[in-house]
Each structure stands twice: as structure tokens, then as C-alpha cells.
Amino acid sequence: MGGRPFDVPIPEEPKAPFPIITEYCDIVCGFGRGSTDLGIPTANVEIEEVPPRMNLLDLGVYFGFAHLEKVDKELTHVNRKDGQKVAYNYGSHLTEENGDLDILPMVLSIGRNPFYGNDFKTIELHILHDFTDNFYGAKVKFNILGHIRQELDYTTKEALIRDINIDIEIARSTLLKKSYLKYKEELRC
Incomplete structure (x- = not known):
């Protein structure tokens, strides 16, 4: 999978500066384009x-693992x-039975989304899992x-979607390798 002229060679195991790990971050709403426009929902987190x-890090597409956590708050609207x-x-609809709270593979974009003309940087995660509902306000590590x-x-939007789907497959296959899979455990702490 991959082989595009702009793909970065992926080493057999993470190399510096990776791994980079976050604490739990709030999931905020973006523009809704991932879900509605591209059919590839994302969880946005604040750069701060x-x-x-x-x-x-350079602007681009990265991969790793993500772990969602519910927040005990009442439904609100923004x-x-x-x-x-x-x-x-x-995250009130996230369930263990559906695997929503497992540590899951993900791809993420750090960038300005030039196709949409953004002039600011965003961080958007696409978690490789089928969720039944959004989880705005939950936390993600x-x-x-x-x-x-x-x-x-x-x-074109079609070219963007095609490349995102290739990114997803590259992430999925790489994260199944033992040398990458072991980094799931980092998120259990």
C-alpha cells in the first residue's frame, strides 16, 4: 500500500521524534466537513x-493510536x-460493548487544510472504528x-478522499506490525 511519490518512508519501528504522546484532550467541533463533506469523520482537538x-512537526498526515474517555456532563449545544x-x-453514547472505549488505530492531520482555504492550523483525528454517534466533548489521549x-x-474533493483512504490503509497495516502495536500500551497509563 502507498507508493505515492509524496509518501514518507515508514521505518520498521518508530524513530525520533516519535513516539509523541498527549494527555487527555477535549474533543471540539470543527467545521463538520470530515463527516458531511468527505464521509470521513474526525475528532478535532485544540492545538493548545x-x-x-x-x-x-511538519504539516501533514500522521498515524498512531487513540483512546477515548467519556466526560460526566449533561448534554449541551454550541x-x-x-x-x-x-x-x-x-461521549455518553460510547460503549465498551461496541469497542468504542478500546485503544484504537487512527490517522491524524496536522495542517491548514488548503483545499478548504483555512489560514490556521488544526489537529484532526480520524479514529479507525465505526461509531454510532458523535462524541463532542469527550476526551481523547x-x-x-x-x-x-x-x-x-x-x-478535487475526490482526489482528497482517495488519498485519505490510502492514508488510512497505510496506517492500519503499519499499526498491525508488532513493532508499532506495542505502543498501544502507552495509552493505558
């Missing part, structure tokens, strides 16, 4: 909540930047174990 060395009202359920590719500007 991640370790400073994560902000030194207005997204586009004015749409979004429900913050704080994650590690970054490697770099897949640089951030690119796309001319």
Missing part, C-alpha cells in the same frame, strides 16, 4: 492542549463557526508514531 513538540448548532454529548505524507493542496 497537545505537547509543544507536536506543534513542531454553535459551530458556520452557525450550525452542534450537540455536545461528552493519543500518540503519534509516524508520518505518512506532507499536507497537499487538492484540486
Whole structure:
């Protein structure tokens, strides 16, 4: 899988500066484009909540593991930047039976999303799991174990979706390797 001219070679095991691990970060709503526009939902976290060395990484697509945690709060609503009202359920629909609270593989984007013309940096995780509902307001702890590719500007949404799906497969197959799989345990602490 992969083999695109812009792919970063992935070593047999994480190499410096990886792994990078966060504490639990709040999941906030973004623009909703991952779910509605691309069909690839993301969990956004605030840049201020991640370790400073994560902000030194090149803009691009990375991979690792993520662990979600529910927050004991009542349902609230916030207005997204586009004015749409979004429900913050704080992960109340996450269940152990569905595997939602397992440590799960993920890909993440650190970037400005040039296809959408953003002029600010975001961190968006796509957790490789089928969730039954959103989990805005929940918390996520994650590690970054490697770099897949640089951030690119796309001319079509279809090309962007195609590359994201390749990124997902690269992450999935790499994270199954024993030398990467062992880093799941970092998130149990």
C-alpha cells in the first residue's frame, strides 16, 4: 500500500521524534466537513492542549493510536463557526460493548487544510472504528508514531478522499506490525 511519490518512508519501528504522546484532550467541533463533506469523520482537538513538540512537526498526515474517555456532563449545544448548532454529548453514547472505549488505530492531520482555504492550523483525528454517534466533548489521549505524507493542496474533493483512504490503509497495516502495536500500551497509563 502507498507508493505515492509524496509518501514518507515508514521505518520498521518508530524513530525520533516519535513516539509523541498527549494527555487527555477535549474533543471540539470543527467545521463538520470530515463527516458531511468527505464521509470521513474526525475528532478535532485544540492545538493548545497537545505537547509543544507536536506543534513542531511538519504539516501533514500522521498515524498512531487513540483512546477515548467519556466526560460526566449533561448534554449541551454550541454553535459551530458556520452557525450550525452542534450537540455536545461528552461521549455518553460510547460503549465498551461496541469497542468504542478500546485503544484504537487512527490517522491524524496536522495542517491548514488548503483545499478548504483555512489560514490556521488544526489537529484532526480520524479514529479507525465505526461509531454510532458523535462524541463532542469527550476526551481523547493519543500518540503519534509516524508520518505518512506532507499536507497537499487538492484540486478535487475526490482526489482528497482517495488519498485519505490510502492514508488510512497505510496506517492500519503499519499499526498491525508488532513493532508499532506495542505502543498501544502507552495509552493505558
